[in-house]
Amino acid sequence: MLSASRPINMAHMRNELLKKYGGPVPRYTSYPTAPQMTSDIDGDVVLQWVSELPNDEPISLYCHIPFCDSLCWFCGCHTKVTNRAENSDGPVSRYVALMEQELLTLAAAASKGANNPPSTARIHWGGGSPTILTPDLITRLSAAIDNAFPIAEGRVFSVEIDPRGVDLDRMEALAAAGVNRISIGVQDFDPAVQTAINRRQSFDETERVVSGMRERGVESINIDLIYGLPFQTSGTIDATIDQVMRLAPDRISLFGYAHVPWMKKHQALIDTDTLPDQENRAIMATQAAKLLCKAGYEQIGIDHFALPKDRLVALRDTGQLRRNFQGYTDDPTKTLLGCGVSAISRFSSGLAQNETELPAYRRHVLAGEPPIARGCRTNKHDRLRAAIIEKLMCNFAVDLRQILNDMNSDSKEIEADIDRLSPLVRDGLVTLSEGLILSITDLGRPYTRQVAACFDEYLPRAKGRHSMTV
Numbered sequence: 001m002l003s004a005s006r007p008i009n010m011a012h013m014r015n016e017l018l019k020k021y022g023g024p025v026p027r028y029t030s031y032p033t034a035p036q037m038t039s040d041i042d043g044d045v046v047l048q049w050v051s052e053l054p055n056d057e058p059i060s061l062y063c064h065i066p067f068c069d070s071l072c073w074f075c076g077c078h079t080k081v082t083n084r085a086e087n088s089d090g091p092v093s094r095y096v097a098l099m100e101q102e103l104l105t106l107a108a109a110a111s112k113g114a115n116n117p118p119s120t121a122r123i124h125w126g127g128g129s130p131t132i133l134t135p136d137l138i139t140r141l142s143a144a145i146d147n148a149f150p151i152a153e154g155r156v157f158s159v160e161i162d163p164r165g166v167d168l169d170r171m172e173a174l175a176a177a178g179v180n181r182i183s184i185g186v187q188d189f190d191p192a193v194q195t196a197i198n199r200r201q202s203f204d205e206t207e208r209v210v211s212g213m214r215e216r217g218v219e220s221i222n223i224d225l226i227y228g229l230p231f232q233t234s235g236t237i238d239a240t241i242d243q244v245m246r247l248a249p250d251r252i253s254l255f256g257y258a259h260v261p262w263m264k265k266h267q268a269l270i271d272t273d274t275l276p277d278q279e280n281r282a283i284m285a286t287q288a289a290k291l292l293c294k295a296g297y298e299q300i301g302i303d304h305f306a307l308p309k310d311r312l313v314a315l316r317d318t319g320q321l322r323r324n325f326q327g328y329t330d331d332p333t334k335t336l337l338g339c340g341v342s343a344i345s346r347f348s349s350g351l352a353q354n355e356t357e358l359p360a361y362r363r364h365v366l367a368g369e370p371p372i373a374r375g376c377r378t379n380k381h382d383r384l385r386a387a388i389i390e391k392l393m394c395n396f397a398v399d400l401r402q403i404l405n406d407m408n409s410d411s412k413e414i415e416a417d418i419d420r421l422s423p424l425v426r427d428g429l430v431t432l433s434e435g436l437i438l439s440i441t442d443l444g445r446p447y448t449r450q451v452a453a454c455f456d457e458y459l460p461r462a463k464g465r466h467s468m469t470v
């Protein structure tokens with residue numbers, strides 16, 4: 001009798017947990033999180049931070065291309081639709097000219113006179129859709145980066161790719177620029193789901209870009225998938241994963257759809273009645289993870305998967321996995337310089353975000369100043385919390401005593417945080433040993449962001465407006 005009733009009780013318990021802990025919290029790709037940024041941080045502060053960068057320590061550079069050919073209705077990225085600018089004076093080429101100028105301003109500040117600025121160990125182009133750039137513009141932007149900053153040995157150059165409309169010339173230009181890692185948006189191959197999100201993308205055109213870039217030397221391919229989209233079911237997820245397996249990507253990101261129409265107005269075009277409910281989202285997430293693991297992928301953190309030979313797996317196994325604005329990463333650098341509209345930079349002293357609107361961005365760039373809109377300084381307390389949150393998000397466990405020791409902090413510092421963990425301990429989501437080793441249990445894994453949130457000093461504990469945890 002007991003064994004017959006157990007599955008029912010487990011299902012009931014999981015639903016109760018979902019109701020209690022499935023609410024909105026940040027994704028913790030940084031700490032402090034974006035809402036902590038204010039106009040106290042401006043271009044002058046960032047010039048100072050850039051000028052303090054050690055010249056011999058490689059950095060990462062993120063370039064944001066805020067344009068797409070058409071708008072996917074689920075999209076939460078900072079982008080807008082524009083006509084492809086094949087001519088030399090379209091909005092995209094004018095934007096690239098501004099980025100060239102911004103890169104020069106940053107490099108001049110980092111050079112400190114006769115010295116070279118730091119080299120770039122990582123470059124990432126995100127968006128929007130960087131492949132809206134014409135082949136000429138791809139070449140121009142990569143040359144501008146390499147003129148501004150020396151190239152570190154073994155540099156990883158990654159680009160986010162919307163395969164629709166990526167022709168051979170664009171693939172050639174990306175490869176010639178040194179791109180050696182790509183991330184391709186798929187989301188779901190099901191036609192009904194694609195219609196409901198306004199993104200029609202065939203398997204064949206996706207495969208064409210995957211093999212085209214492999215033939216041109218790209219060694220690492222990531223594919224983005226989303227669960228929780230309109231009309232998605234366990235069946236569509238199954239079928240999509242089947243097709244994705246034929247592409248044999250090295251990595252897969254599996255994000256929960258963040259429906260935030262109060263921030264992204266176009267998401268209101270998605271009929272909420274067609275969205276799976278929270279319980280079905282959780283079922284899809286679990287099922288997708290099971291299928292990927294069965295296919296030989298290893299789970300990395302809360303939403304990534306990688307083949308066993310991928311560096312992310314080794315880093316996970318040795319506790320060295322990192323998390324940044326792009327998600328889980330093997331990027332070892334301390335400094336990230338953001339370039340382009342809305343890009344965020346990370347320095348040891350704080351975070352800074354560029355202007356999110358093009359006119360304001362242009363005004364600053366043409367005046368020769370970093371186009372900063374907001375930011376925040378980080379102090380010792382923030383750095384302690386950032387380290388704890390990153391460990392939890394990457395390893396599902398953290399040795400709190402060790403981190404307190406490493407950062408010369410006292411356990412009093414996290415007394416309130418430990419109190420906030422009590423209900424999660426009672427509900428079996430985490431364990432906390434006397435030696436202050438905090439571990440997230442299998443039951444608690446879907447609520448990792450909620451566990452991390454216990455260490456977020458700034459999170460309003462009242463009803464939040466972030467995306468759902470699961």
Ligand SMILES: C[S@@+](CC[C@H](N)C(=O)[O-])C[C@H]1O[C@@H](n2cnc3c(N)ncnc32)[C@H](O)[C@@H]1O
Pocket residue numbers: 074075076077126127128129130160161162163184185186187224225226255256257258259
């Ligand atoms: C900049 S886009 C990728 C590049 C390219 N524009 C494309 O769509 O193929 C980055 C990724 O963010 C994810 N994403 C965008 N909006 C999202 C949302 N509302 N919820 C969850 N993931 C989202 C998608 O998986 C998307 O592939």
Ligand code: SF4
Pocket residue numbers: 067068069070071072075076077079127128129162185
């Ligand atoms: S998902 Fe990609 S292609 Fe679609 S609107 Fe967003 S950035 Fe553009």
